[in-house]
Amino acid sequence: MALAVIGPGLMVMLADTDAGSVVTAAQSGARWGFRLIGLQVLLIPVLYLIVELTARLGLVTGKGHARLIREHFGRWWALLAVAALLLSATGAMVTELAGMVGAGSLAGLSPPAVLAIALPVLTLVVLSGSYRRVELIGVGFGLFELAFFVAAAHAHPDPARMVASLWARPPLGHVGYRTLVAANVGAVLMPWMIFYEQAAVVAKGLDRRCLRVVRLDIAIGAVLTQAVMIAIMVAAAAAAAAARPGVSHGAWQTVGQISAALTPALGAAGGRLAFALGIAGAALVAAIVVALASAWALGELLDAPRSLAQGVGRAPVFYGTYLVMLAVAAALVLVSPSLIRISIDAEVVNAVLLPVVLGFLLVLAWRELPPGARPRRIGWSALFAVGVGVALMGALATWTSLGP
Numbered sequence: 001m002a003l004a005v006i007g008p009g010l011m012v013m014l015a016d017t018d019a020g021s022v023v024t025a026a027q028s029g030a031r032w033g034f035r036l037i038g039l040q041v042l043l044i045p046v047l048y049l050i051v052e053l054t055a056r057l058g059l060v061t062g063k064g065h066a067r068l069i070r071e072h073f074g075r076w077w078a079l080l081a082v083a084a085l086l087l088s089a090t091g092a093m094v095t096e097l098a099g100m101v102g103a104g105s106l107a108g109l110s111p112p113a114v115l116a117i118a119l120p121v122l123t124l125v126v127l128s129g130s131y132r133r134v135e136l137i138g139v140g141f142g143l144f145e146l147a148f149f150v151a152a153a154h155a156h157p158d159p160a161r162m163v164a165s166l167w168a169r170p171p172l173g174h175v176g177y178r179t180l181v182a183a184n185v186g187a188v189l190m191p192w193m194i195f196y197e198q199a200a201v202v203a204k205g206l207d208r209r210c211l212r213v214v215r216l217d218i219a220i221g222a223v224l225t226q227a228v229m230i231a232i233m234v235a236a237a238a239a240a241a242a243a244r245p246g247v248s249h250g251a252w253q254t255v256g257q258i259s260a261a262l263t264p265a266l267g268a269a270g271g272r273l274a275f276a277l278g279i280a281g282a283a284l285v286a287a288i289v290v291a292l293a294s295a296w297a298l299g300e301l302l303d304a305p306r307s308l309a310q311g312v313g314r315a316p317v318f319y320g321t322y323l324v325m326l327a328v329a330a331a332l333v334l335v336s337p338s339l340i341r342i343s344i345d346a347e348v349v350n351a352v353l354l355p356v357v358l359g360f361l362l363v364l365a366w367r368e369l370p371p372g373a374r375p376r377r378i379g380w381s382a383l384f385a386v387g388v389g390v391a392l393m394g395a396l397a398t399w400t401s402l403g404p
Contacts, residue, residue, distance in 0.1 A: 005213040007135045008200035009051060011289060012193050013221025014142025016047070017228045018286030019099025020092060021187040022148075022279050025229045028180045029236030034157075034165035036184055040229050043188045048222040050189060050358065051197050052215055053365050053375065058198035059208045060373045065198040066300035068364050075301075081360055082301045084353045088191045089294045091349055093329035096290065099283035101333060106276045115330050122287055126322055131203045131308045138288045144281025145228050151274040152231035155238035162234075186350030188226070191357040196293035199300075203308065208373060232278075287326075295321040 028036045054065070061068060066085075070078035097115065104114035125137050171177045206214065295318045299306030305315035312319045365374070 005204075005206060005210045006217045007132075007139065008197055008204060008206075009055065009214060009217035009219075010221045010224075011135055011138045011142065011285065012051065012197050012200070013047075013218070013225040014139065014145060014282070015196075015286040015289035016188065016190065016193060016221075016225045017145055017282050018092060018096055018290075019102075019279055019283040020095035021229060022099065022232055022282055023095070024180070024183045024187045025232035026236040028184060029233035030240040032171075032177060032180065033237045033240070034162045034233065035168060035170065036180065037162070037230050037233055038166050039181065039184055040188070040226050040233070043185070044222050044226045047188055047226070048219055050361070051193060051218050051222070054194045054197045054361060055201050055214050055218060056208075056211065056373065056375075057361070057365050057368060058201040059206055059211055059214065060370070061368050062202055062207070063198075064202055064296055064300045065195045065361075065364075066297040067303075068368065069360055070301060072364060072367060073360075077360075078301050081357065082297045084356055085191050085195055085297050086294055088350050088353055089290045089325065090329065092190065092192060092290045093287060093325055094332045096283040096287040097326075097329050097333045099279045100287075103276045103280040103283070111334060115333070118284075118287075119326055119330060122284070122291070122326060123323065125288060126292070126308065126319070127312070129309055129311070131200070134288065134292075134308060135200075135204075138285045141281045141288075142285035144277045147274040147278040147281070148228050148231040148235065151235040151278070152238075154274075155235040157234050157238040158241070161241070184229075186352075186354070188229070189354055190350045191353050192290050192293040194357055194361055195297045196289050199293065199296035203296075228278075291322045291325045294325055295319070 058064070066078055066082055069081050097118065100118045101111045101114045125134055128134060201214065296306050298321045299318045302317055304317040306318040307315060
């Protein structure tokens with residue numbers, strides 16, 4: 001039974017380390033060495049608590065997140081929440097497809113050629129007619145992220161330098177550092193994760209009897225996704241330390257440039273292959289999750305059919321949302337000048353939107369969960385602390401984006 005339950009948490013966590021997160025982690029390691037690794041470790045329990053509460057809400061109510069918001073707060077508040085989701089999801093989809101384009105460029109493929117391959121693949125996955133099949137394919141794509149551990153090992157980081165950096169005073173007065181702190185928070189905690197996780201446990205037919213296995217699923221995923229982020233930072237930091245003086249890591253504008261920067265530390269063949277496989281797998285699983293989260297949420301808002309087993313003819317809003325999101329993101333990728341800038345900006349937007357999304361989640365959990373299904377007192381205290389911390393990160397992101 002456990003194997004049949006495991007899946008939604010692992011898939012959403014693998015999607016969490018998406019193409020934008022990869023770029024953000026690489027840029028963080030290149031510009032600030034190992035200083036932001038501690039933040040990644042601190043975010044593991046934060047990530048677990050939020051996704052676990054989301055899954056718990058879906059298991060107990062049997063309803064998706066957007067539907068619960070509509071029932072408790074009304075259609076206009078639900079519209080606001082779904083609009084925030086679509087804003088976050090659109091930015092994420094652009095970075096996913098751009099990540100695929102970047103990975104393809106390492107094999108000599110042009111952007112139109114990569115999109116001509118990726119878009120049909122992503123379409124066929126969702127047309128497979130089964131949530132379980134989509135989940136297995138998505139997790140399979142996501143496991144290519146393990147290639148980043150190979151990249152980190154081949155970078156041969158200096159352990160003493162890593163420890164020293166972890167205890168160094170953070171340069172919070174530097175606007176670039178603040179931007180990457182906010183971006184890393186946004187890269188770990190994304191609004192679409194909440195909508196996907198809750199809808200996925202409902203789509204899979206799970207209930208509160210599955211809670212223990214679902215929690216294990218989420219815990220494994222939370223540790224894995226943050227370990228991947230740390231591996232990327234380590235590889236980038238080691239590559240930056242080995243680079244010749246005068247190299248500007250802030251000048252990285254494409255996945256190809258990041259890969260080229262890692263080559264001296266990782267080796268031409270191994271480094272390029274590991275980075276290409278890792279970012280392609282991350283982008284593919286995240287594209288599936290982001291588009292499905294948006295399609296489920298809009299279907300719940302409009303009370304329209306939204307099952308993967310219903311087919312295009314019976315669920316036009318669901319499938320239409322998925323396909324339109326792919327098409328719009330593909331068009332934006334072809335005219336976007338910099339994956340790096342778009343990726344970091346998208347993660348900052350996530351950090352700004354998170355307090356709103358998390359506020360809905362906490363209120364819904366308090367209203368919907370019966371006393372026996374609620375987190376224990378210490379759990380509520382931790383969730384409140386997480387909410388305050390995320391709100392502060394959102395304020396930091398806003399201050400950074402508006403500041404000089």
